[in-house]
Structures are given as C-alpha cells and as structure tokens.
Amino acid sequence: MISNQLYSGSLKTIVLKLLEEEGPMHGYALTQRVEKITGGKIKLTYGALYPILHKLERENAVVTSREVCNNRVRIYYSLTPEGRSAAAEKIRELKEFIESLQRIAEPQAGLDYA
Amino acid sequence: MISNQLYSGSLKTIVLKLLEEEGPMHGYALTQRVEKITGGKIKLTYGALYPILHKLERENAVVTSREVCNNRVRIYYSLTPEGRSAAAEKIRELKEFIESLQRIAEPQAGLDYA
C-alpha cells in the first residue's frame, strides 16, 4: 500500500521497537506483527528482515535462542542491554522523524518557519 | 540530527510536497526550506536533490525555467499537471506512512491489532 521506498529505511527501527515493546520474538512473528499493526501497509519481507536481525546480532544488540514449538524450530531474538539502548535511541529518532514529516505534510497556516 | 537512513526514502515526496505547497522553486531554496521546516533535522543534500529533480523532469512531473536574479542564474522547477497528480498521490502515501509509524511508535494500551 505504501511504496516500499518510503518505509524501507525505517524497518530496522521498527524491528527494534517491536522487540522492545513485545519482548523476544521470532522472525515470522515480526513480519506478521508489522502486517497487523499497519493494516498491511508496511511489509517486512524476509529479505529485509534477516539481514537486519543478523546485523543486530553482530552488533550485540540481540541474542538468539532456539526453541521447539509444535515440532518446528523457532529462533527467538531478544534485546540485550546494548540493544535496549540502541532501541531507545532509534525510537527517539523515529519520533523526531514523525514530527518532521508532519510539519511537511500538514503545514500550519501562518507558520512558515521563515 | 535524524539518521539519514530513516528519511532518505522520503526525500522525493518532500520535494513534490514543497513544490505543490509553495509553487516554483529553485534547488538551493528547496534545500533551505527543508532545513528550516525540520529545524535542521532532515538534510536535503545536492547529491540527493539533483538526481531527484532530473528524474522528475524525465518523468514530466516538473519543467524548468531559467531566471536571472542578482546576476546569478536560478533554475526554477515547476510542477506540471502530471506532477501535481504524482504529488497528490505521494502526499496521500506520506500521510498513511506517518499514521503507520505512529501506530508503531506509540501503541495504544489495549489496542493490539490481534
């Protein structure tokens, strides 16, 4: 629904926010969660997700744990303390970003920042 | 201030919105306007801007006109009717995007989209 170009840069932040908000999650659940929260407007594909998760792992922002559920292996990703800091910073940035976009999208009459 | 990765995909939309909102503008003015509106949080650099403007021109979304002001040449970019349609669509998309980001950034208690 929303052009992927517009949201692609925010996917890493979205992943961090979900892990911070909802605790340890596995990849498939992350994609489903984004789908539900945004009503399908933002799609977190596996090709985007796994490189993000693997990079977060290399950066020590998340750790993984394998769990078997219904005979299927699930890999849960959990934030580390460093990951929690990174998430907080990214979320702060995200909120600033939203504010900036709102200023551009819905300029107030008489407020021209001149 | 905001990581460029986060906003880079929205620069084209921002350019279209400014041209739609403020009429014909030249490149330098576009960069200054973004700087002022966002308080310096989003930077529209020339390396990003000119490829965007040239692409919009190839797509017949904008036309250019050269004008001399203070002995300096300025190249003004104006939306064509096609450009106006494209701008409207991109702005609609931008608003949806903002809404989606807000849902992620500030989830309402009790509202889990399950």
Add this chain to the structure above:
DNA sequence: TTGTTATATATAAGAGACTAATATATACAG
C-alpha cells in the same frame, strides 16, 4: 585586495539497504 560566508548548480564513485526470487521443511485441513 584578500579571505570568508552565502548563494547557486551540478556530477561521480561508492556504499548501503532493500526487493524479488528462490530453497527448504513441517503441520494441518479438506
């Protein structure tokens, strides 16, 4: 008159992130 800042446009190499396609495998319903 020399240096600096602001104004003004533009390109190019390279980096980085993502998309689309593909591969694999289990569970369960009809």
Add this chain to the structure above:
DNA sequence: CTGTATATATTAGTCTCTTATATATAACAA
C-alpha cells in the same frame, strides 16, 4: 495428497543516497 499456513534463510541485482568534488558570483569584513 494437495494446498495453505507456519518458519527460516540466501542471493543477485537494483535503486537511492552520501561523500567528495568542481565551478562561479555576491556581499562583506579586515
């Protein structure tokens, strides 16, 4: 026994932007 949902993962290629660079005028200060 076929299709759908669940579940993880990689890769080639694309696209956009960043960083660096080039050019040139105007205004102002020292």
